[in-house]
Amino acid sequence: MTVRIGVEEEFHLVQMETGLLAARADAVLDGLPEQTFTTELQQAAVETNSAVHTSLDDLYDDLTGARRTLDTAASAHGLAVVAAGTAPLGFPGDTPPTPGVRYRRMTDEYRRVADEQLICGAHVHVDVPDRDTAVRIMCEVSPWLPVLLALSASSPFWAGADTGYASWRTMLWQRWPTAGPIGCFADAAAYDTAVRSLVGSGVISDPGMIYYDIRPSDHHRTLELRICDSCPRAETVVLVAGLFRALVTEARQRLESPAAPRCRGRHEWLRAATWRAARSGLEGNLVDPETGREAPAAHVVHGLLRRVRPVLTANGDWQTVRSLAERALADGSAARRVRRLAEREVLLACTDLLITETRGAGRLSRRPARRLAGRV
Structure with missing residues (x-):
């Protein structure tokens, strides 16, 4: 049976005219259903x-529908929505944190780290x-997670400057x-003991502050x-979700x-x-997980596809994921696309490109990759 998946997406709110971050989350979210749309640490993010879905097509329709709803709500306030790791014209100190006891405690404790939390991620469940199975699978799939990061990389700019990084x-x-990367644990009891120890140390205040690259x-x-x-x-989110589900399923089969x-x-x-x-x-x-040595990104991505192809085929995902991966x-x-645009345009043009891609259009396709121009 195909395993279910769900996605959380974080978005920047930006001013249409300037591309600057806008601390207007409460206004944008007013009237939207709380189970689908919610706040983040910074008021410039939602x-x-x-x-939950078994079909990648249904997941895609869900994601694009939520994006349209959020974009409409933002547009009513002269704002736009950007799905990217960082906004090209996001400047620390320009946006206050979201009100609330927990967020206030985080900003007081972590100071500049929290002040500069002007970043957005995509999370797949x-x-x-x-x-117990979740904790054991973490160790098995962790070597492949950097490949998924490379596929998603969309944050070359920080505070109006090129960082030299893709993410x-x-x-x-x-x-x-x-x-960052998480360690390995024998079972859920060992993992939960480690979490309680971290909370007990006073370094974090609750289990919700476990921010590792993967977690149960x-x-x-x-x-x-x-x-x-x-x-x-x-x-791209659908591609990452399909690959991650396949990695989890393949790891579970090996563990059994x-x-x-x-x-x-x-x-x-x-x-x-x-x-x-x-x-x-x-x-x-x-870094190729199969050898531990450096290799071209295309080689490593193709290695991942080979590894999970049986699971993707069993799920009915092979054609979609292969096509999306080849187009990617x-x-x-995305980091390359905006960086190339910045070579000939101002950074506001990069923000406009991100806004346009976030809005998107059309439906997911299983057609051959050569006919998916501009889709990933």
């Missing part, structure tokens, strides 16, 4: 929550049978004490992917076999591979 959001995000949900029987930038094109793999750890390797993906996106080398490699990352 989050959408999809329903995949159903798992129980927390500067990743570098900002990893400043939090419980962000506290409220649902899901495993959550957290490494990715928000993606201007909804098709008589010769279940033993965790190899490699936390230092994971952090290095994540940095490489954040630096390069799809435009340079990545042909077009390059």
Whole structure:
């Protein structure tokens, strides 16, 4: 049976005329259903929550529908919505945090790290049978997560300047004490003990501040992917969701076999591979999880496709995911698209491009990749 998936997307709110961040989340969200649309730490960001789906087509329709609804609400206030790791013209200090005891405590404790939390991510939830399975799967799929980050990379600019990175959001995000690659745990009890220890240390205030690249949900029987930038094109989110579901399913199958793999750890390797993906996106080398050595991004992405093809085929996802992956490699990352535009235009034009891609158009297609021009 095909495993269910759901997605949380974070969006920047920007002024249409200037491209600057706009701290208007409360106004934009007024009247929208709380179960689908909600606030974030900074008032210049909002989050959408999809329903759960088995079909990638249904997930795509859900994501694009939520984007249209949010864009309409923002437009009524002279604002636009940007799905990207960072907004090209987002400047720290220009937006206040969202009111509330928890957010106020975070801004008081973490100071500039919280003040500069002007970043947005795309999170994917995949159903798992129980927390023990979720924790064991984390270790198995973690080496492939930097590849998903490279596919999503959309944040080359920070405070109006080119950082040289494809995902500067990743570098900002990893400043939090419980962000980045996660260690390996024997079972849910060991993981929960580690979380309680972190809360008890006073470094974080609650389990919700576990921000690692992957984590078991506290409220649902899901495993959550957290490494990715928000993606201007909804098709990229669908690609990442399809690949992550396949990785989780493939890992679960291996763990259920008589010769279940033993965790190899490699936390230092994971952090290095994540940095490489954040630096390069799809435009340079990545660290190949199968060899531990650098290789062109296309080679590593194709290796991932080969690994999960049986699961994708069983799910009915192979044609869609293969086509989207090939188009992603042909077009390059969102970071590359906006950076190339910045070579001949001002950064406001980059913001306009991100707004246009976030709005999107059309339906997901399973046609061959050569006919999916401009879709990923």
